[in-house]
Amino acid sequence: MVDETVSRIPAASPVRWGSVRALLGPVAIAGLATGFVWAAPERNAWAAAALALALVLDGVARAAGARAARRGRPAPRLGGPPSVVFAMRPGLGLGAALFGVALFLWPAGFALLASALAGLIAMGAIARLALVRIVLATPDEPEA
Secondary structure (H helix, E strand, O other), rough: HHHHEEEOEEEEEEEEEEEHHHHHHHHHHHHHHHHHHHHHHHHHHHHHHHHHHHHHHHHHHHHHHHHHHHHHOOOOOOOOOOOOOOOHHHOHHHHHHHHHHHHHHHHHHHHHHHHHHHHHHHHHHHHHHHHHHHHHOOOOOOOO
């Protein structure tokens, strides 16, 4: 079952700016949230806190996946059809841009938009953590 779920495509080799580029989306989202909290803390603080916790959880899931890959296991990446939950991570910069445009068009909806984005990011992170757990718990079998 794990073989059907985990993609056997090798993970992209790390490039020099890969880590910096991976942080741009979360930093942009955190910056937008900080700006809205600064403007109206009584109304926006709880949604920004949820978004910050989701981004931290996503970082923990990424670190767990990298740790599993360093232990000689296949990189825990999902194969199969695209998922709404996982769509945010590869294009998190695009997600940050869309989040910014949505906030520009509807600034009063920050709490709703940030909560929805936090939910998507947290669901993806929890699914990644579950996948890493499955990959690490699966015994190595010699390939025939």
